[in-house]
Amino acid sequence: MPEPPVPHGLDARGFIEREGSLARVPHAFRPVVAAARDRLLDAFGTRLHSAYLYGSIPRGTARVGRSDLDLLVALLDEPADDDREAVRALGEALDKEFPQIDGVGTLLYSRARLLSDPETYDLGWFVACLCTPLLGDDLAEYLPRYRPDSLLARETNGDLALLLPRWRERIASTGDSEKARRPLVRFMSRHLVRTGFTLVMPRWNGWTSDLREMAEVFGAYYPERAAELRRAAEYGYEPVGAPDVLRSYVDDLGPWLAAEYARVHGVKAPRPD
Template sequence: MQPSFQPLLDDVCTSLSRDELGMDGIYLYGSIARGDAVPGVSDLDLSLVLSESPTPQVLEQLEAVRRDIERRYPLVTKVDFDIGSRAQVLAAENKYSWGFWLKHHCRCLWGNDLALRFERFRPSLDVALAVNGDFESVLTAYLARIARAETEQQRLVLQREAARKLLRATQVLRPQDAVTWPQTLEEHVALFVQAYPMKVTEVAFFLFEARNPSAAAEKFAVRLEAFLAWMILEQR
């Protein structure tokens, strides 16, 4: 772990491992997990696995913890929780989503490391669809949220998130014979451009927005709508 992030991660484990939250395991993913995070620029990305399905009360408590960590640690620009239950993770139908995610993208910070329950996965279209097959609904929702953003700062944060989702979702178009799996956004772009060189300008726009969001709302929305429509047709 990068030393500058260690106090934050220690605090996260203490805050989330309280008995009343019913935590089974806390997992770190993203740039901090890879060890290439930039203080004041990177997000804190966590997957939380609870012993049981969370109640509305527990979800409210987790949201309060998330906001508190975000407020107290300007070291990260945003704190994200992906929340599931132990039963969800171990369900056979979630092998290529939760199983792959924990095995290949996460580091267990605290609790039971359910990644040990899974064999290593080979890169495949099945995994890509399990992880990002929801791209149409998620990106359509981002378009609506961007249009409703009350401040420019909120809008730019949403554009950054939408661009990242889109770049990762390009994996649903991966060639069947592809043998690698990208980790960084740049690697996603590189693999995509190998198959679709004619789309290099469009995908480069979203890579820039994923790192330094700055495009006007209308320009971003038009480009996202066009790329999303193309992806839907191409996938079909």
């Protein structure tokens, strides 16, 4: 069995260190981030509690013309359909205006949802460890510290079996469009690699957001599936529009990973919605 990479990503007490900072935003992406900040304030005004960056841009690893802008927005009240339309329109405008990004993804929740007990080890962990504060009061101040344990693994990615039917519907909706399949390959590849990594995360006892390293860590514990996750990691960075890739995800790798996850960590606790 190959040796996994040396664990890292934890502080001296064994808690996951928060990744990313505004200081790490590459120079080419700073105008995009500034525009996003200003437009979020214009869109939500006093209803905005806080906003965050996540992904490659605040980690300093974004690639010009290849990386997307990832945002999380917390409102003081529950988002409505008009709010979701507002962030969709904001993302489309930023994507058209700034060629250095390849799309915008915005998560939209209420402050109460992000701080709720059911989300403590899912969305709460995501905000506290993977999000970089951009605007407002940092919700991480109200959340616990997190270790890479089985509880965190279960509550972050223990719902893959529930997602697979929705993925099949999304694949069917693309028809024969290679252009429509490419973002699906990127999204599903990343999700499967992260799920594979968190499956073994408690054994490795570390944290990383690098897809290739995630795949290497996973492969050290499941060598029979290592090549599949390495390919998925590459497609997470450089997606293809091949239908057979998507079929393999929902017919083979995804079901196997969901079953193994449930065996090792259990199933994610149901959410109110």
